[in-house]
Amino acid sequence: MAAKESPKTVHQLFLSCASGVERLLDEEVRLILPKTHIEVLRGGIALKSDLEGVMKLNLECRLAQRVMIELTSGGYRHEDDIYALARTIDWTEWITPAETIRVDTVARHSPLRSLNFATLRVKDAICDVLRDATGERPSVDTRFPDLPIILHLSELDATLYVDTSGEPLFKRGWREDKGDAPLKETLAAAMLAAAGWKGTPETGGALHDPCCGSGTIAVEAAQIACGMAAGMQRRFAFERQLPFVPLRGRWQAIKQAAKDREHAPAVPIFCSDVAFRMVDFARRNAERAGVAQYIQFNGGDALERPAPELPEGMPGTIMMNPPYGERIEVRGKAGVSQYMSRDAGGSEARDAGDDFFPRLASHWKRAYTHNPAGWTAWLLCPDMKLPQQMRLKESRRFPMWNGPIECRMFRFDLVAGSARKPRGSEEQHSGDDAQ
Ligand SMILES: C[S@@+](CC[C@H](N)C(=O)[O-])C[C@H]1O[C@@H](n2cnc3c(N)ncnc32)[C@H](O)[C@@H]1O
The missing domain is CATH 3.30.2130.30 (VC0802-like)
Known part of the structure; x- marks a missing residue:
């Protein structure tokens, strides 16, 4: 050096x-x-x-x-x-x-x-x-x-x-309120990148996370849609390292140029969660990230909420890491309390949440197939058999790691009539898993 x-x-x-x-x-x-x-x-x-x-x-x-x-x-x-x-x-x-x-x-x-x-x-x-x-x-x-x-x-x-980074770059500086299993910001960004979502009507259109937790996906998406730099709200180790001292003026100019590039998003962004506390967390994180005004926050069960209204001709992308496994229980219609009341006194208790994915698929078929421009759903999940559980055929699967957990990102194309005929299923990405 x-x-x-x-x-x-x-x-x-x-x-x-x-x-x-x-x-x-x-x-x-x-x-x-x-x-x-x-x-x-x-x-x-x-x-x-x-x-x-x-x-x-x-x-x-x-x-x-x-x-x-x-x-x-x-x-x-x-x-x-x-x-x-x-x-x-x-x-x-x-x-x-x-x-x-x-x-x-x-x-x-x-x-x-x-x-x-x-x-x-x-x-x-x-x-x-x-x-x-x-x-x-x-x-x-x-x-x-x-x-x-x-x-x-x-x-x-x-x-x-x-x-030169110091704190790892997934710490963007805006996420102070966290839920039970928050995604790393870098992983949320990787999900959006893998889907080719860039915040324009031509690259996936509107974005919706119906199980948003602390709002990581929605906030990353909103920042991308606004052209915001990922690290604008944080400091870096290089700012204190001697070789960078003569470049302090240049650093300010680089940040200013990034700031000047920011713009209002060209697509709407929605997020919701069955837990109102989570919706609150998501809103507060989005405020710190400077994008709260571009996200529509709602409480509600992902199995019941109607599809967001989109501008005419706009396609929509659902992007989510759903509740899965022991740490993150399903709540709402397919959740614990529902099963407790149904199974009270009964001996054939199934696991609460078992029904979540098939019900989600049915809800999507009912509520998300009326947009002429279509909805595409992406789910990050460690269960390789998720499509069978949902009784949907995925049009793509993309390998991804959530920390030490090997996952897949599954794409489902929600088209009128049936979700079994994927749009663009012939398209392949270099990261696709051939399984
Ligand atoms: C794995 S966490 C999502 C974490 C989020 N991506 C983040 O970065 O914070 C799953 C979320 O699903 C929510 N959830 C559970 N059951 C739900 C349901 N039926 N409808 C909507 N949200 C639900 C939980 O409250 C939890 O916030």
Whole structure:
């Protein structure tokens, strides 16, 4: 890293993302930094850019978890090799001893016995370099370090990165009210990207999340529809790192240009939840995100609410991660209380919620097939047999991970008469699962 050179110096970057999202992130970054050569890897993408590009990526990326600058890489067999590698970096170019550091180690097939010791050796090297140069050493801050460092260990190679994001990028700064199982903002954005939803009548039209919880999908969608940058409401670690100090004016200009680009959405956005407390959470989050005025919030059971009224000729997209499994119980018509009253005294109690998905499908067939421009529904769910449960034929399925849980995004085309004939079912995406 030669940060004291020109701010135009080009660096090797790695942008990490959830597995399954790499190709979508590649597409997103092509729009943020056109003409950049990108390598799609497992768990992220690699590219070269200058520091201005680093700032833009942090501000604009909806799908990346972190933007990291690679400092150095080399073979290792022992923790001492890692210390030696970390000592080759001139850390005075990144921080003064008044700033704080934190080192994290990520390993795959590393032969080392203690990753903690490897972490410690990197920290020692940074402190030794700074003490030799200035007589003082920086301290460690595990919560909000000025310089977060990531050591990546493969079987043979060690690579050191500076994390320019700090808090992971899914923390956009607006979600303070959370429900039981909130989606990560990056995953909500990945669902929208996988569906090709871009907030225009031509790219999916109106958006509706009928089980909105804290409103993550609706807020991400509204920000996309308004052309808002994902990171406008948060700070980034790079703002405190020395190489970026001469670029502070440029950073303000980049943010201002992003602000100037914002506009009113061209499509309506709706969200609802059977729990009024959740609708309240969603509204408050949307207010903090600056998009509450563009979302219509409602309480109500997804099995009963009529389809939202759309402008003539406008198609609609339902996008949801429904209640599923033990943590998130179904409420409302197919929920616990319903079954408790029906089964009181009876011995053939079924699981509450068993009926939710078939009923949802019937409701959609009744209420969502009258729009001449059509509705398309996307559901994120860990149950690979969801289409059978709903007695609907999916027109696409897209693999996606919700943290450690392997899921599928299923697409159902809700057309008049039957939902069994999918529109555009011949279309395939590179991320499609062929199962
Ligand atoms: C997995 S959570 C959704 C989380 C949301 N995507 C977020 O990021 O916060 C499922 C939501 O479905 C809601 N829900 C459960 N049964 C429902 C029903 N019958 N109709 C509408 N919403 C329901 C729950 O209140 C919960 O907020």
